[in-house]
Amino acid sequence: xxxxxxxxxxxxxxxxxxxxxxxxxxxxxxxxxxxxxxxxxxxxxxxxxxxxxxxxxxxxxxxxxxxxxxxxxxxxxxxxxxxxxxxxxxxxxxxxxxxxxxxxxxxxxxxxxxxxxxxxxxxxxxxxxxxxxxxxxxxxxxxxxxxxxxxxxxxxxxxxxxxxxxxxxxxxxxxxxxxxxxxxxxxxxxxxxxxxxxxxxxxxxxxxxxxxxxxxxxxxxxxxxxxxxxxxxxxxxxxxxxxxxxxxxxxxxxxxxxxxxxxxxxxxxxxxxxxxxxxxxxxxxxxxxxxxxxxxxxxxxxxxxxxxxxxxxxxxxxxxxxxxxxxxxxxxxxxxxxxxxxxx
Numbered sequence: 001x002x003x004x005x006x007x008x009x010x011x012x013x014x015x016x017x018x019x020x021x022x023x024x025x026x027x028x029x030x031x032x033x034x035x036x037x038x039x040x041x042x043x044x045x046x047x048x049x050x051x052x053x054x055x056x057x058x059x060x061x062x063x064x065x066x067x068x069x070x071x072x073x074x075x076x077x078x079x080x081x082x083x084x085x086x087x088x089x090x091x092x093x094x095x096x097x098x099x100x101x102x103x104x105x106x107x108x109x110x111x112x113x114x115x116x117x118x119x120x121x122x123x124x125x126x127x128x129x130x131x132x133x134x135x136x137x138x139x140x141x142x143x144x145x146x147x148x149x150x151x152x153x154x155x156x157x158x159x160x161x162x163x164x165x166x167x168x169x170x171x172x173x174x175x176x177x178x179x180x181x182x183x184x185x186x187x188x189x190x191x192x193x194x195x196x197x198x199x200x201x202x203x204x205x206x207x208x209x210x211x212x213x214x215x216x217x218x219x220x221x222x223x224x225x226x227x228x229x230x231x232x233x234x235x236x237x238x239x240x241x242x243x244x245x246x247x248x249x250x251x252x253x254x255x256x257x258x259x260x261x262x263x264x265x266x267x268x269x270x271x272x273x274x275x276x277x278x279x280x281x282x283x284x285x286x287x288x289x290x291x292x293x294x295x296x297x298x299x300x301x302x303x304x305x306x307x308x309x310x311x312x313x314x315x316x317x318x319x320x321x322x323x324x325x326x327x328x329x330x331x332x333x334x335x336x337x338x339x340x341x342x343x344x
Contacts, residue, residue, distance in 0.1 A: 025335055033327040040323020049311035051192040053199040055185045056176075056302040059093060059207055093183060097173045097206045100163050106201035107166070108148060111193055118198055119144050122162065125191040132158070171198065182302065192309050199305055207299045222288040229281045236274040 022029070096102060107119040116124070120143045123129060132138035141155050151159060172186045187199045 021339065022332065022335065025331075028335065029328050029331050032331045033324045036327025036330070037320050037324035040319035040321075040326075043319055043323075048190045050188055050190055051195040051309040051311055052186060052188045053195040053305035053309055055199050055203050055304045056182060057185075057203055057207070057304075058182055058298060058300045058302060059210060093206070093210070094173045094175060096210070097183070097185060097202055098167045098171060100160070100167075102202060102205050102209065103163050103166055103171070104148060104159065105205045106198055107162075108146065109197070109201050110146070111197045114193070117144065117146055118194060118201070119159070119162065121191060121194050122166070122189075125189075125194065128162075166198075171202065192307070192311075196305050196307055196309060203301070203304075211299060218288065222285070225281060225285045225288050229278065229285055232274060232278040232281055236271060236278050240271050 107122065108117050110117050111121075114121070123142055123144070129142040132141050138154055138158060141152075141158055144155055144159070145151060170187055170189050172188070174184045174186075176182060176184050185199050185203055187195045187202075189195045189198075
């Protein structure tokens with residue numbers, strides 16, 4: 001117990017000695033603290049404002065809303081309920097939004113009333129062309145063309161670097177409400193135009209790709225049935241016309257000459273067959289329309305950014321205090337090292 005009390009007293013003595021030492025060097029703390037506080041407030045002054053654009057939207061299957069249509073399809077013995085498997089859910093949607101294809105597609109678009117694509121705007125406000133001009137290989141890379149197909153190998157390589165930077169440092173995609181398939185896309189940058197339109201174009205590109213992918217098979221099937229229905233309708237109309245023409249040709253014909261009625265009967269039989277086939281195609285066409293409507297995902301913007309965006313500037317008071325604290329910590333570290341060196 002006595003040894004423990006001695007140890008505590010020793011620690012207290014050491015702490016008091018350091019406090020007296022630091023207090024004796026108060027001028028160091030004051031000067032260096034003022035210097036770093038000044039640097040902190042200077043950084044807050046020269047820092048450019050940051051613009052944040054956020055969009056919330058719903059992107060999900062619409063099968064739950066197709067009950068009446070499914071009931072109609074079931075009357076024809078068709079099961080449109082599906083297996084419920086969907087690769088485009090949750091984290092997969094987030095990965096799709098941050099994929100190179102979606103970001104490239106968004107950044108190759110031009111904002112309204114602007115002659116530059118988002119890619120060129122991004123490069124300009126980050127001063128990337130200045131660094132590229134110092135290298136002979138990349139000196140002529142800027143500006144980028146308006147089409148991905150027109151990119152040179154060097155530009156494509158630089159675009160890959162831009163994509164990595166944008167997807168990690170500028171673009172954030174989250175699913176705050178997984179139960180309702182609500183997604184949130186946020187872009188934070190020092191350029192208002194870039195923040196606003198990258199968020200908007202990423203949402204547009206992803207939703208369009210998602211909907212097209214989900215409905216491609218149904219659309220192809222619907223187009224095929226429409227084409228087949230149009231062809232059968234023309235054939236049926238022709239068969240009906242021929243049957244009526246043949247009937248007119250044998251009007252008041254002597255019953256003894258039945259062979260001359262064969263053309264009329266053949267045309268009537270053909271019209272009947274074509275009519276049956278046309279009816280089946282029309283039935284399948286309506287089922288295809290139901291299927292397409294069922295498989296078309298729900299896409300609805302909940303909140304979207306509005307220009308002008310609210311700018312966020314760095315707090316001068318916070319950076320003043322933070323700079324002073326950092327200065328004091330550095331001073332303390334320097335004095336500790338100096339004291340140990342003097343004692344050696």
